[in-house]
Amino acid sequence: MSTESNAAHCVLVTGGAGYIGSHTCCQLLNAGYNAVIIDNFSNADPSVVDAIETITGRRPALVKADLRDAQAVRACFDQYPIDAVIHFAALKAVGESTAKPVEYYEHNLLCTSVLVKEMHSRNVKRLVYSSSATVYGMTNPVPFREDMPISAINPYGWTKVMAEHMLTDLAASDLEWSIALLRYFNPLGAHPSGLIGDDPNGVPANLMPYVNKVAAGILPDLPVFGDDYPTRDGTCIRDYLHVLDLADGHLAALDYIYKHTGIEAVNLGAGVGCSVLDVIHAYERASGQKIPYHITARRPNNADSPESYADTTKAWRLYQWKARRDLDEMCRDSWTFARTRLTK
Numbered sequence: 001m002s003t004e005s006n007a008a009h010c011v012l013v014t015g016g017a018g019y020i021g022s023h024t025c026c027q028l029l030n031a032g033y034n035a036v037i038i039d040n041f042s043n044a045d046p047s048v049v050d051a052i053e054t055i056t057g058r059r060p061a062l063v064k065a066d067l068r069d070a071q072a073v074r075a076c077f078d079q080y081p082i083d084a085v086i087h088f089a090a091l092k093a094v095g096e097s098t099a100k101p102v103e104y105y106e107h108n109l110l111c112t113s114v115l116v117k118e119m120h121s122r123n124v125k126r127l128v129y130s131s132s133a134t135v136y137g138m139t140n141p142v143p144f145r146e147d148m149p150i151s152a153i154n155p156y157g158w159t160k161v162m163a164e165h166m167l168t169d170l171a172a173s174d175l176e177w178s179i180a181l182l183r184y185f186n187p188l189g190a191h192p193s194g195l196i197g198d199d200p201n202g203v204p205a206n207l208m209p210y211v212n213k214v215a216a217g218i219l220p221d222l223p224v225f226g227d228d229y230p231t232r233d234g235t236c237i238r239d240y241l242h243v244l245d246l247a248d249g250h251l252a253a254l255d256y257i258y259k260h261t262g263i264e265a266v267n268l269g270a271g272v273g274c275s276v277l278d279v280i281h282a283y284e285r286a287s288g289q290k291i292p293y294h295i296t297a298r299r300p301n302n303a304d305s306p307e308s309y310a311d312t313t314k315a316w317r318l319y320q321w322k323a324r325r326d327l328d329e330m331c332r333d334s335w336t337f338a339r340t341r342l343t344k
């Protein structure tokens, strides 16, 4: 779509100040869309909105509110001529979801139900939903295809499975809805400016934020969770994709749902499997320094599947989208973010 025709659209981005949401806002604004962020800043800093403006030269509208607050969501739709929604806002920490399952189910499902009820009452029926490759569970063979059975191994994952079911039932009940269920694989990297990236509080649970903190001298070395998997170097294989490719995937999905009704689940991954050691070595090349690591036990409860990567055929067929940036670029941009933004 052209920048001029995109300018006619106003896209609400829930969780737009977060890691994937902020990169998606940049790509939306660069492509000419009008963007409204709704975020409660429970896992983001308000300065991200300034960074988006610095990067794009355009400032997204901002509503500071909790998505579970139906009145606030209604006021947001009153204020802006929203015609589509990208819904990122959720709690996403797998370990925390096991410790606080009820909070996770309530929070993630309430955010989604409050949002779609308001959309329905307004006749705004275009939705891009953040699902996850976690819905492929532990038993499907790789590469994961969208028609495989879905399940989960932790409460966080079940919130994604349940939301997919809820939205599938919604689309069946009203054929005017147009919904993309985007199943992300493992996003890495940051905007090349270094102004936005993934910076969780405390000791990171995920690989790249941990490597960033080791590289920046904040943490001493990386624990590698097991080297006895049936993979080429014994460490787990994942499908890493650059967060800007992932953001572009949202624009491709948006373009599709403006033109088609119905609901489609679509994998957004690179379609390539990389091991934990591959990531460490790529990061060492990008940063020009050694990343100290030590092999530890597998993750508790055998929670890691040995291999996860996407069949990307459907994303290409429906959206003509594919990931373009390689692991070296993901590590280079992560390192730029780590060395310029992370402080001890």
Ligand code: NAD
Binding pocket: 014, 015, 016, 017, 018, 019, 020, 021, 038, 039, 040, 041, 042, 043, 044, 065, 066, 067, 068, 087, 088, 089, 090, 091, 092, 111, 130, 131, 132, 133, 184, 185, 186, 187
């Ligand atoms: P993030 O935590 O960086 O972003 C989520 C944003 O939502 C944050 O800015 C947070 O403040 C906001 N938020 C949370 N609850 C809210 C609420 N009740 N009301 C308003 N705002 C709220 O997470 P992310 O990594 O950008 O992930 C975005 C989405 O993608 C999530 O739904 C996540 O489950 C999904 N996802 C992420 C990954 C990943 O590896 N990062 C992989 C697969 C799926």
Ligand code: WQD
Binding pocket: 092, 094, 131, 132, 133, 134, 185, 186, 205, 206, 207, 208, 210, 222, 223, 224, 225, 226, 235, 236, 237, 238, 276, 299, 304
């Ligand atoms: C990647 C690899 C670890 C940290 C998680 C969620 C998933 C999705 C994406 C939202 C694995 C290894 C990690 C460390 C390590 N999120 N690792 N040392 O587990 O594939 O997916 O994020 O939907 O639901 O589960 O990503 O980055 O945590 O781990 O060795 O300190 O790095 O064992 O093989 P994962 P990750």
